[in-house]
Amino acid sequence: xxxxxxxxxxxxxxxxxxxxxxxxxxxxxxxxxxxxxxxxxxxxxxxxxxxxxxxxxxxxxxxxxxxxxxxxxxxxxxxxxxxxxxxxxxxxxxxxxxxxxxxxxxxxxxxxxxxxxxxxxxxxxxxxxxxxxxxxxxxxxxxxxxxxxxxxxxxxxxxxxxxxxxxxxxxxxxxxxxxxxxxxxxxxxxxxxxxxxxxxxxxxxxxxxxxxxxxxxxxxxxxxxxxxxxxxxxxxxxxxxxxxxxxxxxxxxxxxxxxxxxxxxxxxxxxxxxxxxxxxxxxxxxxxxxxxxxxxxxxxxxxxxxxxxxxxxxxxxxxxxxxxxxxxxxxxxxxxxxxxxxxxxxxxxxxxxxxxxxxxxxxxxxxxxxxxxxxxxxxxxxxxxxxxxxxxxxxxxxxxxxxxxxxxxxxxxxxxxxxxxxxxxxxxxxxxxxxxxxxxxxxxxxxxxxxxxxxxxx
Ligand code: SAH
Numbered sequence: 328x329x330x331x332x333x334x335x336x337x338x339x340x341x342x343x344x345x346x347x348x349x350x351x352x353x354x355x356x357x358x359x360x361x362x363x364x365x366x367x368x369x370x371x372x373x374x375x376x377x378x379x380x381x382x383x384x385x386x387x388x389x390x391x392x393x394x395x396x397x398x399x400x401x402x403x404x405x406x407x408x409x410x411x412x413x414x415x416x417x418x419x420x421x422x423x424x425x426x427x428x429x430x431x432x433x434x435x436x437x438x439x440x441x442x443x444x445x446x447x448x449x450x451x452x453x454x455x456x457x458x459x460x461x462x463x464x465x466x467x468x469x470x471x472x473x474x475x476x477x478x479x480x481x482x483x484x485x486x487x488x489x490x491x492x493x494x495x496x497x498x499x500x501x502x503x504x505x506x507x508x509x510x511x512x513x514x515x516x517x518x519x520x521x522x523x524x525x526x527x528x529x530x531x532x533x534x535x536x537x538x539x540x541x542x543x544x545x546x547x548x549x550x551x552x553x554x555x556x557x558x559x560x561x562x563x564x565x566x567x568x569x570x571x572x573x574x575x576x577x578x579x580x581x582x583x584x585x586x587x588x589x590x591x592x593x594x595x596x597x598x599x600x601x602x603x604x605x606x607x608x609x610x611x612x613x614x615x616x617x618x619x620x621x622x623x624x625x626x627x628x629x630x631x632x633x634x635x636x637x638x639x640x641x642x643x644x645x646x647x648x649x650x651x652x653x654x655x656x657x658x659x660x661x662x663x664x665x666x667x668x669x670x671x672x673x674x675x676x677x678x679x680x681x682x683x684x685x686x687x688x689x690x691x692x693x694x695x696x697x698x699x700x701x702x703x704x705x706x707x708x709x710x711x712x713x714x715x716x717x718x719x720x721x722x723x724x725x726x727x728x729x730x731x732x733x734x735x736x737x738x739x740x741x742x743x744x745x746x747x748x749x750x751x752x753x754x755x756x757x758x759x760x761x762x763x764x765x766x767x768x769x770x771x772x773x774x775x776x777x778x779x780x781x782x783x784x785x
Contacts, residue, residue: 333357334377334385341393344371349430349743351414351773355387362387366408366417368396398422403456404493411480413494413771420770424449427765427775431743435763438747441754447764450624455770458618460600461533462492462499463584466507466517468525473511475503475530483520494771498541499532502566506530506543509561513554518547520580526552528577529584533609535600536619542571542598544611546584550576559592571595573611585612602626605653606681613674614647618768625739625766625778626654629712632737632762632780635659639709642701642733644694644724649675649687651712651739656684663706664689665697695721702727712737719745722752729756736781741768743775750779757784 334340334357342355344367353367355375364375364387372394375387402408402416415423427449436442452458464475467485476489491500510527518528531544543562545552552558552574559572572593577586589611597608600615602623609615616622629651633641635658643652646664648671656662656679664687666672675689690697694715711733713720719742728736736758740746750760758781768776 332380332382332385333360334362334380336377336380338377339390340375340377340387342373342375342387344369344373347426349773349775351418360384364389365414367392368399368418370394370396371399406477406486406489409479409486410477410489412477412492414773416771420451420455423455423770424451424765424767427767430775431746431763431765431777434743434747435750438744439750439754439760441750441760444760444763447762449765449767450621450628451767452621452770455767456493457495457497458620458770459492459495460499460536460619461531461615461617462495462503463529463531464503465529466510466527468517468519473507473515473517473527475507496534496536498534502532502541502543502569503530505565506532506545506562509565510558513557513561515552515554515558523548523580531575531584531611533598533615535598535609537601538599540570540598540600541566541568542573542609542611543569544573544575544585544589545592546575546577546586548576548578550574550588550590555592563593569594570598575611602650603654604657605650605678607648607650607678608674608681610674612670614668614671616650616768621766621768621776622650625768625776626651628764628766628778629737629739630654630658632778633659633710633712633735635710640707641710641712642698642706642708642731644698644711644713644720645715646675646689647671647714649678649689651714652687652689653678653682653684655710655712656687659710660686662687663701663708665692665694667691667693695724695727698724698727698731702730707731708733710735710737712739714739715745717742717745720749725749725752725756729753729758732757732783734783738779738781740777740779741774743777746777746779750781753781758782759784 344353346354352363352365362385374391379386432446476486516525518525529546533542574590576588641659641662643664646666652662652664672691679687762780
């Protein structure tokens with residue numbers, strides 16, 4: 328690679344794209360020097376304006392496509408290029424699945440040093456649209472009228488005229504517009520983050536796909552809500568079937584959507600949903616997987632890889648509200664779950680009760696601290712499942728797993744790079760990788776979810 332960048336800012340270049348980043352930009356190379364250009368695909372040739380130059384990479388903006396990939400499709404979303412929530416709508420779905428599989432293959436080669444390992448084809452969705460069961464939409468104002476829509480890429484400006492999000496559940500999408508119109512009619516003002524005034528910050532809608540139960544969460548700056556009664560009455564006359572209307576108060580100047588306090592304005596505090604035979608109570612603040620169809624696919628894979636017969640002891644580390652734990656508890660002797668968020672563990676215990684799965688035990692704490700402690704207490708599980716956040720597992724946790732020495736480890740990952748790093752450790756410490764299965768939890772976006780089975784050697 329040359330020492331100085333081979334391109335200058337504002338220069339126009341014709342480039343040939345050979346690869347794609349994990350964020351969905353096309354990659355072209357000049358003498359090994361990479362140039363990343365959003366909205367380009369491998370195999371394409373394009374005129375590009377260079378907009379950002381560093382010593383070891385540059386970023387360009389597509390000006391004109393000269394050779395078009397046969398895998399390119401017209402993005403069906405009207406605001407695709409403004410929004411940034413999806414990164415792959417311009418690539419046909421079959422190619423998205425191949426791209427995700429290749430990305431996992433790549434890191435297995437480069438990071439895990441497992442060049443010969445097979446990666447199964449990505450399990451995709453039959454209808455990879457309208458899959459999200461939760462929507463959280465910012466509320467703003469334009470010419471005295473309330474508007475709703477996602478923020479424009481890298482900004483806090485609401486995309487005007489955004490009436491739908493085609494990866495969001497249709498019921499939720501429609502309800503956001505209905506609630507906004509009622510708020511407009513009764514005179515509710517939007518929160519203005521510049522001056523920290525006004526009322527309505529976000530409209531959140533969650534639907535239990537299997538139960539059809541709907542929860543609406545109105546996020547406001549203050550507990551006091553002008554025209555509250557008219558607002559709720561208006562919503563109920565439009566949506567009499569809604570199960571729960573909650574108010575969440577967020578008085579902070581923050582990008583975090585939900586605040587600390589939540590009140591019930593109408594109906595129940597919880598809605599329910601099921602994944603397979605397990606029932607879950609979902610509150611306004613509970614974490615719950617956003618793609619219920621693929622969650623079932625992913626957990627079925629976890630169950631298959633865990634190979635339970637009913638006599639096993641299992642640990643589910645990073646268990647959240649116990650979704651995987653409860654799924655496995657149906658076929659194991661005992662399941663231990665550990666999770667850092669106390670409210671999630673409260674939900675996990677409640678969900679265990681609802682499902683009468685008394686063979687579960689949930690603990691609040693850092694998995695990398697609790698696992699070594701369990702080890703010192705003599706806990707020796709047959710199977711360990713881990714589902715860490717993007718940064719992957721701490722080494723102390725990997726070490727504890729190796730000391731516990733389960734027959735099988737099932738690793739669920741939302742970041743192939745840290746998965747590969749952790750597999751390197753485990754394969755250097757008496758485990759071997761038996762199967763790697765990407766599951767497409769987030770179609771149209773560049774997120775890659777992978778589940779992997781390891782077994783102990785000897
Ligand atoms: N398995 C769950 C949730 C996985 S998301 C499901 O499928 O629904 C990852 C979880 O790890 C989150 O709930 C997060 O709160 C938790 N977490 C993050 N860091 C942690 C740590 N150091 N120890 C334990 N849990 C942690």
